[in-house]
Amino acid sequence: MSTVSGVGGSLLRARPAFVEKIKIPLPPLEEQKRIADILDRAEALRAKRRASLAQLDELTQAIFIDMFGDPVANPKGWLHAKLGDVIFSASDGPHVSPEYTENGVPFLSTRHVRAGEITWEDLKFISKEDAEIQWRKCKPERGDILYTKGGTTGLAATVKTDRLFAIWVHVSLLKPDPEKVDSLWLESMLNNEFCYQQSQVLTHGIANRDLGLTRMVKIKIFLPPLHLQKEFSHRIDTLERMKIVHKASLAELNELFASLQYRAFRGEL
Numbered sequence: 001m002s003t004v005s006g007v008g009g010s011l012l013r014a015r016p017a018f019v020e021k022i023k024i025p026l027p028p029l030e031e032q033k034r035i036a037d038i039l040d041r042a043e044a045l046r047a048k049r050r051a052s053l054a055q056l057d058e059l060t061q062a063i064f065i066d067m068f069g070d071p072v073a074n075p076k077g078w079l080h081a082k083l084g085d086v087i088f089s090a091s092d093g094p095h096v097s098p099e100y101t102e103n104g105v106p107f108l109s110t111r112h113v114r115a116g117e118i119t120w121e122d123l124k125f126i127s128k129e130d131a132e133i134q135w136r137k138c139k140p141e142r143g144d145i146l147y148t149k150g151g152t153t154g155l156a157a158t159v160k161t162d163r164l165f166a167i168w169v170h171v172s173l174l175k176p177d178p179e180k181v182d183s184l185w186l187e188s189m190l191n192n193e194f195c196y197q198q199s200q201v202l203t204h205g206i207a208n209r210d211l212g213l214t215r216m217v218k219i220k221i222f223l224p225p226l227h228l229q230k231e232f233s234h235r236i237d238t239l240e241r242m243k244i245v246h247k248a249s250l251a252e253l254n255e256l257f258a259s260l261q262y263r264a265f266r267g268e269l
Contacts, residue, residue, distance in 0.1 A: 042257045049250040056243050060116065060236060064188045067232055068224050071194035078224045083190075084217030086181040087174050091138040092149060092213060093167040098126045105131035106165040110148045110155075113171055115191040118146060118157045131166045138173050140165060143183045145174040147190065153211040154199030156190035158183045160240075172213060184236050185229035189221050 069075040084090070098107065104125040112119050140146065140159050148155045150170025167173060176183050189195055202215040 039257070039260055042253070042260055046250065046253045046257060049246055049253060053243060053246050053250065056239055056246065057116070059239060060188060061192065063232065063235055063239075064192065067228065068222070071189070071192055071222055074222055076224075078222035081221055081223045082217060083174075083219040083221060086186065086221070086223065087176050087217070089175050090147075090172055090213045090217055092172045093138060093169045094134055095169045098130055101125050101127050104128055106163070107131075107168065108146070108165055108171060109168040110151050110170045113146045113148050113155055113157050115155045116157055116187060118159065118161075126166060131164070134166045138167065140167060140173055141175075143176065143178070145176060145183060145187055145190070147172045147174050147216065149211040149213070149216060151209055153203045153209055154190070154196045156187045158187045172211075172216065180226070181223070182226065182229035182233045184233040185224075186221075188232070188236070190219070195219055195221060 068078065074080075100107070102125065104127050106120065107124045107126045108118070109124075112121075112123075142159055142162055144159045146157050146159065146167065148170065149172045150168075156174075174186075176186055190199075198219045199211055199216065202218065203209050203211045204215075
């Protein structure tokens with residue numbers, strides 16, 4: 001402990017005199033430049049991959065506008081409807097905190113729902129028994145849409161897996177009517193600025209923000225013919241496959257960059 005000192009109560013820091021004595025490897029300047037160049041090129045590749053993913057995300061809405069026009073102006077004169085007109089039901093998860101388990105059924109909250117994407121990181125779990133009770137009221141299935149209704153509201157993501165999971169009260173479950181609307185099209189409609197702004201107006205509260213089920217079904221949409229919605233969905237499927245490839249590539253580049261850094265600081269590059 002002689003090498004550390006207290007700062008502001010219990011906060012510790014290394015003594016400057018000790019830090020000054022720490023030895024670090026110092027390769028020749030030319031070697032430093034070579035290492036920096038390798039790391040810069042690796043980082044440039046990562047940046048390009050991140051930029052490509054961002055462009056693919058933007059392309060979804062660009063295709064939407066190109067095919068259907070701006071929902072505000074509705075230049076193609078599509079029929080108007082409300083969200084409640086094109087879904088079988090809107091439900092949500094339990095209104096009381098569940099008992100979490102070390103493993104079991106994944107339990108998703110708003111932090112797992114992004115615009116157009118469901119993430120499976122940092123999951124909590126509940127027992128199969130508790131999940132089955134919840135599923136009597138609210139069971140997510142492939143083709144359903146998760147729509148955030150608490151905290152960060154107004155973000156929609158289509159369920160694209162057969163994996164069993166349950167949802168928290170701040171996530172709503174929309175079950176689209178397939179004879180009226182395509183799930184991926186409705187997801188993009190809800191994530192469009194036109195619907196997103198409506199969701200914010202309909203969200204009540206400040207500290208505890210809530211987009212109630214009875215309010216969200218009033219969100220206005222326009223309704224192009226189903227065959228055009230499906231054509232849009234097909235295009236988005238193609239984009240999603242491209243995004244999967246880019247994400248896998250980015251993950252590999254991240255691992256490579258971390259490995260290069262490790263080897264550089266050990267003098268092994």
